[in-house]
Amino acid sequence: MTEFAPSNLAAIDAAHHIHPFSDMHKLNASGTRFISRGEGVHIWDSTGKKYLDAFAGLWCVNVGYGRTSIAEAAFRQMQELPYYNSFFGTTTPPATLLAQKIASHTGGRLSHVFFTNSGSEATDTWFRMARVYWKAVGHPLKTMVIARTNGYHGSTVAGASLGGMKWMHEQGNLPIAGVQHIGQPYWYAEGGDLTPEAFGLKVAQELEAKILDLGAENVAAFVAEPIQGAGGVIVPPSTYWPEIRRITEKYNILLVADEVITGFGRLGSWFGHQHFGFEPDLAPIAKGLSSGYLPIGGVMISERVAKVLIEEVGDFHHGFTYSGHPAAAVAALENLRIIEEEGLVERVRDDVGPYLVQALASLRDHELVGETPSVGLMGAVQITADKATRRRFDKPDDIGTQVRNHCLDNGLILRATGDRMLFSPPLIISRSEIDQTVETLRHALDALRDSRT
Ligand code: PLP
Numbered sequence: 001m002t003e004f005a006p007s008n009l010a011a012i013d014a015a016h017h018i019h020p021f022s023d024m025h026k027l028n029a030s031g032t033r034f035i036s037r038g039e040g041v042h043i044w045d046s047t048g049k050k051y052l053d054a055f056a057g058l059w060c061v062n063v064g065y066g067r068t069s070i071a072e073a074a075f076r077q078m079q080e081l082p083y084y085n086s087f088f089g090t091t092t093p094p095a096t097l098l099a100q101k102i103a104s105h106t107g108g109r110l111s112h113v114f115f116t117n118s119g120s121e122a123t124d125t126w127f128r129m130a131r132v133y134w135k136a137v138g139h140p141l142k143t144m145v146i147a148r149t150n151g152y153h154g155s156t157v158a159g160a161s162l163g164g165m166k167w168m169h170e171q172g173n174l175p176i177a178g179v180q181h182i183g184q185p186y187w188y189a190e191g192g193d194l195t196p197e198a199f200g201l202k203v204a205q206e207l208e209a210k211i212l213d214l215g216a217e218n219v220a221a222f223v224a225e226p227i228q229g230a231g232g233v234i235v236p237p238s239t240y241w242p243e244i245r246r247i248t249e250k251y252n253i254l255l256v257a258d259e260v261i262t263g264f265g266r267l268g269s270w271f272g273h274q275h276f277g278f279e280p281d282l283a284p285i286a287k288g289l290s291s292g293y294l295p296i297g298g299v300m301i302s303e304r305v306a307k308v309l310i311e312e313v314g315d316f317h318h319g320f321t322y323s324g325h326p327a328a329a330v331a332a333l334e335n336l337r338i339i340e341e342e343g344l345v346e347r348v349r350d351d352v353g354p355y356l357v358q359a360l361a362s363l364r365d366h367e368l369v370g371e372t373p374s375v376g377l378m379g380a381v382q383i384t385a386d387k388a389t390r391r392r393f394d395k396p397d398d399i400g401t402q403v404r405n406h407c408l409d410n411g412l413i414l415r416a417t418g419d420r421m422l423f424s425p426p427l428i429i430s431r432s433e434i435d436q437t438v439e440t441l442r443h444a445l446d447a448l449r450d451s452r453t
Pocket of ligand 1: 118
């Protein structure tokens, strides 16, 4: 066993480790936190402090921590065959069986899977695939991809370009050519006097305007998360997705549902598009596929696209050394077996999901709480400076950070995106753990209110 306990770990970290999405200057001054153990919905840091992880790591530990059967399955596979690839005419049994299993949860409509190691690689994969598809069917000019402001699709060059976060574009001269953005369905902040339904239609119709502007003959695909995650758990109004599907069909544009967060039970359905009742042409996945036990992602591919890839393209010149990695694939298979056997999707749909909706809604009597959108186990609490006008505080990031830090001090992990507090707990969270989460958040909101009066 490797020993991970030198007493000067923080100094080693500061000397050698650049963390993702972290202000390293500040972090090195304060010292990073080391997480050393997890069980169920809880994790412990290296000082022994226990936290309820209401964010499932990074939206990913769907079956919770401490599942020894996943570790054992990966261990056995590593002993038998730690690695082989799926390039040039071979594969391994776990990769094949995992593709079949994933397709089965789409009712076979997304019939094929291309494996990657992450959601970002899945983004790069469908991006190329969409262009390859259109060229193969005789529309080589269809190359542009439309995405949304404040969307998130990963950190690779294509991922960060498609993502709609300005502060990411500013680093690395992004977006790359061929990527365009339209608005997001964030009614609370941007809906003005419109009803949510009217606003949903309005922002969906931005897609039509953008397609007409670019020329449908130049547009390959539109991508969106069924519910925007990193952007703040932006749940679209009910009018949004039907209108988007109508538009992509009318102009013959591929619809890509980024299921990296919303896949594998998070919304109380196997996939987010099923919750909203539409069928995508391509759908990147990762996170809950293995509950984060080993890195694995992929792109689910509709029959329409798969048929062209197989019959017209033949060889898609794309792939990763670890595409379909056998140990990651068995970890994913065991993870999906647990989700099925324990009925976690149904549990989210019928039990803890509706319970979280109500628990978050109970915070609406708080003077700082605007809206509490929540579907399945993906929810948010919008902090507001004025409930009546939906006015926001001047420095939303500071507000969210203050509330998040208060929760952290009190043993609760939530994420803050600006002034929205985000929940995405493991699917095994109990009702009493949801109560505890909401109570801790209420105290943090009280502390915020008291600090401003
Ligand atoms: N797509 C969505 C919707 C995500 O939330 C993420 C990560 O949070 C990604 C893609 C990128 O996934 P990864 O971090 O595995 O590259």
